[in-house]
Amino acid sequence: MATLAVRVIPVPIRVGNGRQVVERNFLVYRRSWVMFVSGFFEPVFYLLSIGIGVAKLVGDFTLADGTVIGYAAFVAPAMLASSAMNGAVFDSTYNIFFRMKYAKLYDSMLATPLRPWDVATGEVTWALLRGACYSAMFLLVMLVMGLIQSWWALLALPASVLIGYAFAGAGMAMTTFMRSWQDFEFVQLTTMPMFLFSATFYPVQTYPGAIRWLVEITPLYQGVALERAFTTGTVSWTLIINALYLIAMGTLGMYVASRRLGKLLLK
Amino acid sequence: MTAVAIENGQRQFDYWLTVYKRTWKGSLVSSFLLPLLYLAAMGIGLGSFVDANGTGSLGGVSYLQFIAPGLLASTALQIAVGESTYPVMSGLKWQKFYYSMIATPLRPADVMYGQLAFIAFRVASTCAVFLAVIAAFGGLRSPLGLLGLPVALLVGMAASAPVCAIATTLKNDSGFAMIFRFGVIPAFLFSGAFFPVSQLPDWIEWLAYVSPLWHAVELSRDLSLNTVEFWPALGSLAYLAAWFVVGTWFAVRGLTKRLIS
Numbered sequence: 386m387a388t389l390a391v392r393v394i395p396v397p398i399r400v401g402n403g404r405q406v407v408e409r410n411f412l413v414y415r416r417s418w419v420m421f422v423s424g425f426f427e428p429v430f431y432l433l434s435i436g437i438g439v440a441k442l443v444g445d446f447t448l449a450d451g452t453v454i455g456y457a458a459f460v461a462p463a464m465l466a467s468s469a470m471n472g473a474v475f476d477s478t479y480n481i482f483f484r485m486k487y488a489k490l491y492d493s494m495l496a497t498p499l500r501p502w503d504v505a506t507g508e509v510t511w512a513l514l515r516g517a518c519y520s521a522m523f524l525l526v527m528l529v530m531g532l533i534q535s536w537w538a539l540l541a542l543p544a545s546v547l548i549g550y551a552f553a554g555a556g557m558a559m560t561t562f563m564r565s566w567q568d569f570e571f572v573q574l575t576t577m578p579m580f581l582f583s584a585t586f587y588p589v590q591t592y593p594g595a596i597r598w599l600v601e602i603t604p605l606y607q608g609v610a611l612e613r614a615f616t617t618g619t620v621s622w623t624l625i626i627n628a629l630y631l632i633a634m635g636t637l638g639m640y641v642a643s644r645r646l647g648k649l650l651l652k
Numbered sequence: 653m654t655a656v657a658i659e660n661g662q663r664q665f666d667y668w669l670t671v672y673k674r675t676w677k678g679s680l681v682s683s684f685l686l687p688l689l690y691l692a693a694m695g696i697g698l699g700s701f702v703d704a705n706g707t708g709s710l711g712g713v714s715y716l717q718f719i720a721p722g723l724l725a726s727t728a729l730q731i732a733v734g735e736s737t738y739p740v741m742s743g744l745k746w747q748k749f750y751y752s753m754i755a756t757p758l759r760p761a762d763v764m765y766g767q768l769a770f771i772a773f774r775v776a777s778t779c780a781v782f783l784a785v786i787a788a789f790g791g792l793r794s795p796l797g798l799l800g801l802p803v804a805l806l807v808g809m810a811a812s813a814p815v816c817a818i819a820t821t822l823k824n825d826s827g828f829a830m831i832f833r834f835g836v837i838p839a840f841l842f843s844g845a846f847f848p849v850s851q852l853p854d855w856i857e858w859l860a861y862v863s864p865l866w867h868a869v870e871l872s873r874d875l876s877l878n879t880v881e882f883w884p885a886l887g888s889l890a891y892l893a894a895w896f897v898v899g900t901w902f903a904v905r906g907l908t909k910r911l912i913s
Contacts (some may be wrong), residue, residue, distance in 0.1 A: 420826055430841050438847035442715070443698070444705040555858050570681045577686055581693035587701055 386633050405499065406507025407514070414515075421515070425522050428468035432523070435460050436530060446588065450619050458532045462612035463585035464547055465523050465541065469516055470605055471578060473549040476512035477556030478572050482563055491650055501647035505557060512553045513546050518543035527616065535618025544615060544628075548608035551631040552637025555604070561645035579605040607631055660758050664766020665773070667753075669829030672770070683778040687727045688785055694720050694846065695791065713793060713819060713877060720791030721872035722845030724800050725807050727782055728775050731835050731864050732808035733815050735771045737828040740819035743767070750911060760908040767813060768900065775808035776801070797876030807868030810892040813899025839865045864895050 414421050436457035444457040484490040491504055499507075520542055527533050556572070563569065583605040589597055600606055607627040614620050701717035710718045743750035743763075783801055786792060815831060820909075827877045842849070842856060843865040849857050860866045868889035874880045 391883055417826060420829060423830060427833055430838050434841035434846065437853075438842075438851050439698070439702075441851050442702045442705065442707075442709065442847055445702070447700075455751065567677075573686070574681050578689055581689050582697075584911060586698045591700070 390471050393426035397421045401504045403505075403507030403510055405509045406494065406504060410508075410511040417507040424472070424515075425519050428464050428519070428523055429526055431468075432457075432461055432464050432530075434525065435464070436532070448588070448613075448619055449590070449616065452617060452619055454534070454583065454617055455532075458534065458617065459528070459534045460586060461527050461530075461540070461590075461611070462616040463526070463583075465520060465545055465581050465604060465611045466608035467585060468523065468544040468551045469520055469580070470546040470608065472516045472519060472574055473512050474572060476515065477508070477553040478560045478563075478569065481508060481557055481560045482566075482569075485560070485646075485649075495650050499651070502643040504646060505643040508557065509550065509553045509635075509639060513549050516549040521549050523561075529537045533616050535616070535620075537620050539615075541612055544608070544611040547611070547628060547631050547635075548605075550635035551604055551608070551638070552635075552640065555560050555636035556638070557642035558638040558645065561642055561649060566599075569616065573589045576605075584609050602633065604634055657693055660762035661743075661765040661769060664753070664758065664762060665769045668766065668770035669773070672774075683727075683731055684781055685773075687723060691716075691720065691786065691789065691791070694723075695789070706857045709851075711877070713881075716789065716791050717817050717876065719792050719846055720786045720875070721797060721800050721876045722790070722843075722869040724779060724782055724786065724804050725865060726840050726843070727869040728804035728808040728868070729811050729839065730836060731832065732771055732775050732812040735774055736815040737811045737823065737831065740741050740767065740816050741822065741825055741828075744910060745824075749759070750907070753803045754911050760911050761904045762910075764816065764900070764904045764907045767816065768809065768903070769912055772809055772814045774807060775812075776805050779804040779808075783852055784790075792876050794876060796878055797872075799875045800872040803868050803872045803875070805850065806889070806892045807864055807894070810895035810899070812890035813896050813903050815899075817899055817902035817906045820903060820910050834864050839863050844869045863890055867891050 415443075430543070440456040440460075445453050445455055447453050448459075494504055495501065497527045523537065524541055526532070556632045583600055584601050585605075589600055589606070594598060610627050611624055611631075615625055669736070695716035697718075698823065702715035706711060707718070750760075750763055754760055779801055783804075787797075794867075795829040803911065818827070819897065840858055842852065843863050845865075846862060852860065856913065871880075871885060871888050874885065
């Protein structure tokens with residue numbers, strides 16, 4: 386029945402046969418659904434720890450436009466953006482690398498009518514569907530905890546899918562350049578500083594000029610800006626720039642990834 | 653008999669050190685850089701907001717000085733658990749080097765002691781560097797805070813031994829994701845490293861007291877702030893030691909069962 390649903394639900398891919406890849410992942414994960422479900426708890430634990438504990442120490446924050454919000458409401462959208470990033474990066478690096486190098490999954494896929502572009506779009510679509518599930522649950526927890534202050538929050542879910550798209554594309558492109566597991570230190574080396582410093586835990590205005598600029602050009606910052614604007618209701622036109630940045634990053638990543646996959650596997 | 657065991661354990665440790673000499677670079681980022689970045693982001697960045705808001709609930713110390721000893725203990729726990737999961741399964745399942753080890757005069761117990769000794773080395777060396785950085789940032793209030801190192805080692809071993817025991821019983825690595833998601837991460841977030849556990853709802857507060865990490869965070873912080881009380885400190889030490897001793901017993905038993913059956 387559920388398999389039928391995967392076949393019937395229109396997966397938004399214009400070109401190619403990525404949906405077979407999605408279906409394959411769905412079938413695999415059906416056997417380890419506990420892993421799937423447990424992935425939801427991690428960001429929620431972070432939210433509870435910071436929302437209950439650290440928020441009491443910090444007090445209220447004033448946003449750039451003068452809105453005053455509690456610390457938990459400030460930090461929660463950033464957790465949402467970071468977990469969208471982490472999930473997409475994990476799926477598109479470790480998982481893809483394993484499937485490419487060890488399971489030789491793509492070799493067998495490319496022996497069928499699937500092309501590299503189908504593999505890339507299929508894997509990314511799967512990562513996005515999975516990420517959307519987690520983000521929806523997270524938003525629900527935010528709602529219950531009273532951390533959503535505006536109807537704009539409805540856009541927070543598509544925004545987190547967009548963050549996932551940007552990082553999944555970039556992650557997949559990076560993975561095609563990885564030589565061994567040791568190279569994955571670089572993945573941590575890029576995501577961890579972003580998680581800690583992209584205006585996630587305190588406003589970007591805290592930094593001096595040059596560092597502030599450096600923070601503002603990171604992709605996670607774009608995501609945090611989007612999510613925070615939507616859940617706090619402080620929306621402005623500049624968000625379009627943040628969104629375009631993420632779309633460009635994801636698309637470029639996908640393009641590079643499918644080119645490289647073709648090169649690596651179809652020799 | 654004991655002399656033989658120690659000698660055998662030493663040989664095992666030699667093996668691990670040789671391996672580490674070839675692979676230590678890969679551990680630099682996760683073991684040194686990440687805790688450092690946490691210290692900077694939380695202690696200094698977020699700390700400026702906490703300090704501005706008043707630190708009465710922290711006992712009047714700066715947020716950096718409040719969290720630094722806690723971060724040290726948490727780092728020890730994370731490294732110890734990391735080294736007790738995939739490497740142990742690798743010895744049993746992927747590279748199977750435990751099997752070659754017991755084909756020599758080594759017993760499974762020696763193999764486990766050697767593994768634990770290497771984990772102790774990893775925890776101690778990483779935490780020593782981290783502690784030096786904390787001291788340089790002004791994160792220690794009293795020189796007694798340097799005793800946070802043995803405390804970190806103890807909590808590392810208290811967590812490592814039982815996780816090794818679990819690792820010897822698992823058939824595949826998906827259980828490790830559960831250990832991290834429902835053990836390590838909640839312990840990291842709710843053991844008083846970032847805020848006093850008295851702020852938690854009562855039932856979570858009790859869970860914190862059960863976790864070895866809370867005891868280590870308290871000990872390490874009390875040392876750094878020079879507020880140690882004898883009996884509670886002794887109780888925490890005994891509690892951590894018990895985790896280590898019982899965990900080691902189960903780890904040896906688990907490995908013996910798995911290797912000789």
